[in-house]
Structures are given as structure tokens and as C-alpha cells.
Amino acid sequence: MIKINKVYADAFIQAYVEYALEDVLYPKIVNLLNKVPLDEQAKARGVFTKDYLRGLLIAPPALFETKIEELFALFPMLAERYCYAYLLRESDLVFDALNLDIQSPAGKDTFDLAVNKAITELRILTTRYTLCLTPHILEQLESGLARHKKKRYLCRLENAKRGHSQVTDADKERFPTWIQVFKDCFDYEAVSERFGMAITGQLALTVCPYCALEEIQTYSAISVRPDLDHFFPKTRFPFLAISLFNLIPAGSICNQKHKRNSSMLGHMNPYIDSLEGASVFRVGFVPDGNEAQTLTFDVVPQNDPFKDKNIELFKIKGLYNGNENLRAWYLATYKLREFLKGQGVELSTVNFNSPLHAAVLDLGRPITKVSAQKFKVEAINDLFEQALQVVSQPEN
Numbered sequence: 001m002i003k004i005n006k007v008y009a010d011a012f013i014q015a016y017v018e019y020a021l022e023d024v025l026y027p028k029i030v031n032l033l034n035k036v037p038l039d040e041q042a043k044a045r046g047v048f049t050k051d052y053l054r055g056l057l058i059a060p061p062a063l064f065e066t067k068i069e070e071l072f073a074l075f076p077m078l079a080e081r082y083c084y085a086y087l088l089r090e091s092d093l094v095f096d097a098l099n100l101d102i103q104s105p106a107g108k109d110t111f112d113l114a115v116n117k118a119i120t121e122l123r124i125l126t127t128r129y130t131l132c133l134t135p136h137i138l139e140q141l142e143s144g145l146a147r148h149k150k151k152r153y154l155c156r157l158e159n160a161k162r163g164h165s166q167v168t169d170a171d172k173e174r175f176p177t178w179i180q181v182f183k184d185c186f187d188y189e190a191v192s193e194r195f196g197m198a199i200t201g202q203l204a205l206t207v208c209p210y211c212a213l214e215e216i217q218t219y220s221a222i223s224v225r226p227d228l229d230h231f232f233p234k235t236r237f238p239f240l241a242i243s244l245f246n247l248i249p250a251g252s253i254c255n256q257k258h259k260r261n262s263s264m265l266g267h268m269n270p271y272i273d274s275l276e277g278a279s280v281f282r283v284g285f286v287p288d289g290n291e292a293q294t295l296t297f298d299v300v301p302q303n304d305p306f307k308d309k310n311i312e313l314f315k316i317k318g319l320y321n322g323n324e325n326l327r328a329w330y331l332a333t334y335k336l337r338e339f340l341k342g343q344g345v346e347l348s349t350v351n352f353n354s355p356l357h358a359a360v361l362d363l364g365r366p367i368t369k370v371s372a373q374k375f376k377v378e379a380i381n382d383l384f385e386q387a388l389q390v391v392s393q394p395e396n
Contacts, residue, residue: 001212001316001374002367003274004248005393006203013244017057020191020242025053028185035178040075044178047074061245061271064232068265071239076129077179081172083236083263084133085163091121093161097154102147115141115150118157132174133167163263183238191242192228200225200249204393206369209270210259210314213323213372214251229255231271236263245271258314267313268306276367276390278302281320281378283330291331297321297375326372330379333360337383347384361388368393 008016029048036044059067072079072086079087095114101107122138125131137153159165172180192199200218205226208214216226229250234241248270250259268274279300286294299317302308311317320326341347352361361380367373367390377388 001275001280001310002205002207002209002270003272003276003392004203004205004209004270004368005395007395008202008244012198012202013058016191016195016244017054019194020057021050021054024187024190025057025185025242026050028187029053032178032181032185035176035181037176037178043074047071056239056243058244061231061269064240064243064246064269065265067240068232068237075179077132077175078182078239080129080131080133081167081175081179082183082238084160084165084167085263086236086265087125087129087131087134088157088161091125091161093118093121093157095154095158097151097158100151100154102151108147111147111151114154118154132176132179133171136174183234183241186234186238186241188230188234188241192247196228197223197225199228199244199247203249204368205249207367207371207373208251208254209248209368210250210254210310211316211319212275212367212374213319213326214253215371216249216251218249226250227252227255229259231269232264233261235261253319254314262313266306266309268310273306275302275307276374276392278307279378280316281375283379283382291334292327295327295330297326297330320372320375323372326375329372329376333376333379334383336360348386350384350386352380352384352386352388363388363391366391366393 033041033045033048056067068086072083076087095117097114100111100114102111119138119141122134122141126135126138137157140153141150156165197218197220201220206215206217208216208226218225226249228247230237230241231246231248232240240246280302282298282300284294284296284298285291288294297317297320299311299320302311337347340350350357352358353363358364361376362370362373363377370391374390377390380386381388
């Protein structure tokens with residue numbers, strides 16, 4: 001919901017790249033390239049040069065999906081191992097496999113058609129790319145395996161296409177060593193240990209950018225910082241694990257409970273866009289003296305798939321509707337409105353920047369430092385017939 005506008009200092013970027021590239025990434029990549037099979041080695045050496053890796057470390061957020069497409073096209077096994085959903089994105093693998101009947105004669109016929117459909121789709125992939133896991137699944141579906149066992153493979157393919165696949169230990173053993181250890185080159189633990197505090201400090205966020213509600217804080221004096229979320233998760237896109245602009249301070253609810261391992265392809269990135277200028281919230285209640293029981297907060301659809309996906313993924317409606325402090329704030333602000341209205345005050349003239357009402361709404365700091373500023377601005381505009389705007393984060 002919030003746009004991150006802060007710009008890293010040039011000296012910080014230089015120090016980050018020097019350590020991440022020279023001390024962490026490049027030495028491991030050099031070692032990795034020696035493990036790449038000869039038929040792929042020339043291509044790998046041509047791609048993973050020091051200049052390319054430097055560009056990856058400081059790539060702007062708008063180029064991340066291009067980088068993903070680029071590397072997965074060059075090395076489809078990386079997609080198959082780390083983000084199978086990406087490899088399957090154009091395959092027609094929707095069967096409602098879990099509910100397919102394999103007992104009745106008619107159900108068996110329908111099931112066999114689904115298996116044949118999957119075989120056709122997987123053959124297209126194995127013809128187009130050199131893969132490891134997909135040929136194994138294809139072999140099982142083409143075999144005389146019992147239907148209930150083939151059903152597991154169909155369920156697995158369907159889940160993988162939805163982005164819910166889990167790579168088993170047996171699966172991992174099917175991949176070449178270099179694919180397996182590729183993720184270890186991009187050592188997030190080492191980089192975050194050295195620069196994590198500096199990243200959260202420089203970005204100066206005290207509110208989660210995904211929900212604009214949960215408070216996050218960097219306490220430099222006691223070495224405590226918020227989570228650094230990988231917008232594109234490192235488990236799916238390991239080559240972005242230490243890309244500076246893929247690291248976003250976030251609240252634990254959004255990061256660990258809601259976003260988790262979602263690929264985030266096709267979602268709104270807080271470095272690129274936000275909901276700051278949109279109409280987002282709608283409040284409803286019955287003004288009968290029992291407002292606390294009937295009060296509801298709703299979220300307005302944005303008719304933009306990037307933004308609406310974020311609203312759904314981060315459960316914005318549920319977060320705001322269930323926040324007791326925010327509900328109490330709204331009810332108190334509504335009572336203030338009714339009181340002032342009863343005193344004959346013209347609501348549109350109430351100055352929320354004045355000392356008298358500044359405690360109701362903090363507009364002295366940017367939205368990145370004030371929890372629920374967006375919601376509160378919209379609520380006050382509605383209740384007091386005003387045209388206030390959120391305060392965007394300055395670049396410096």
C-alpha cells in the first residue's frame with residue numbers, strides 16, 4: 001500500500017556491492033562454475049560474469065521480472081527446481097484432480113483422459129527443454145502405475161501450477177549438483193548480518209509497506225530490526241536473494257503469515273507503485289448508539305490486477321476490520337464529529353494540523369512512519385467533508 005521513495009546513499013551502495021560481490025557472491029560463483037557440466041559450462045560462464053552479478057545486486061525493482069524471465073529461459077532447470085509454477089505457467093494442467101473419480105467406469109474414463117492431457121502437456125515441455133523432474137513425472141504417468149498413484153502425480157502437477165509445490169529430497173537428487181547448490185552462492189545470511197541494520201535504517205520505515213498498518217521499528221542501539229522480506233522470495237528466485245532492492249522491511253504478519261512463499265509475479269511492488277492516491281476504504285455502521293457492534297471496514301476494488309492481488313494476499317480488509325485500536329479511533333473520531341456538529345461547527349473548517357486536533361491525525365510525518373495514515377485520512381475526509389491527502393515518503 002505504501003510506496004518506498006527513499007534513495008540509498010551512493011557510499012552505502014558501493015560498500016554493499018563491494019562486500020556482497022567480492023567477499024560473498026563471486027568467489028562462490030567461480031567455484032560453482034567448475035561444477036557445471038561441460039555442455040552447459042560455456043553458457044554459464046558467459047552469463048554469470050562479475051559485471052552481470054554486479055548488475056543483479058543493484059538491479060532496479062522494475063527489472064526484476066525481466067531478470068527472472070531471462071535466467072529461467074537460459075536455464076530452465078533452475079525454474080524446474082526452484083519455481084516449478086513458472087515453468088508450468090503456459091501448460092494446461094487444470095483437472096480438479098483431487099475430486100476425480102477413479103472407481104466407476106465413467107470416472108476411470110474421465111481420469112484417463114486427464115492423464116493423457118497431462119502427458120501431452122509434459123511432452124511439450126520435455127521436447128522444448130532439457131529437464132530433470134518433469135521427465136520422471138512423465139514416465140510415471142505413461143507407465144502401468146495404478147490410477148490412485150497417478151492421481152497423486154496429477155494433484156502434484158496441479159498444485160505446482162498454482163505455486164504450492166514442494167520439492168522432496170528424492171526430487172532434489174534428480175538435479176545436477178550445480179543446480180542444487182546454486183542457491184548457496186547468494187548467501188543472504190552473510191549479507192544481512194553485515195548490512196541488515198543499515199538497510200532498515202536507511203529506508204526509515206516504521207510502518208509495514210504492504211499493509212500500512214503494522215508498526216515496525218529499527219532499534220540501532222540494541223541491534224533490533226524488523227524482518228527483511230524478499231519481495232521475490234529467495235526460495236523461488238535464489239539469484240535475487242541478495243539483490244539490494246529486493247529486500248524490504250516488513251511486518252511479521254504480512255511477511256510470515258500472509259505473503260510467505262508466494263512468487264509475487266504480477267503483484268504490486270512497493271518500490272514501484274502504491275495505493276496512496278487511490279480510494280481504498282469504505283466504512284459502514286448503523287448510527288443507533290450501538291456503532292461499535294455494527295461498524296465495518298471494507299476495501300474498494302481497484303480494478304487493477306497488480307493492486308487487487310496485493311489487497312487479497314495481505315488480507316487488508318481483515319487486518320483493518322479486526323484492528324481494535326483502529327476501530328476505537330474511528331468511533332472516537334465519529335463522536336468528535338457529532339460533538340462539533342452539535343456545537344454548530346462547520347466540519348470542513350476543522351484544522352487537523354492545529355494543536356487542538358493534531359492528536360487525531362498525524363500529518364506531520366510521512367505515511368511510512370504513521371500507522372494507518374491512509375485509512376485515517378480517508379475517514380476524516382468522509383466524516384468532516386475535507387480533502388486531506390497522505391504524506392508520501394521523501395526521497396532523502
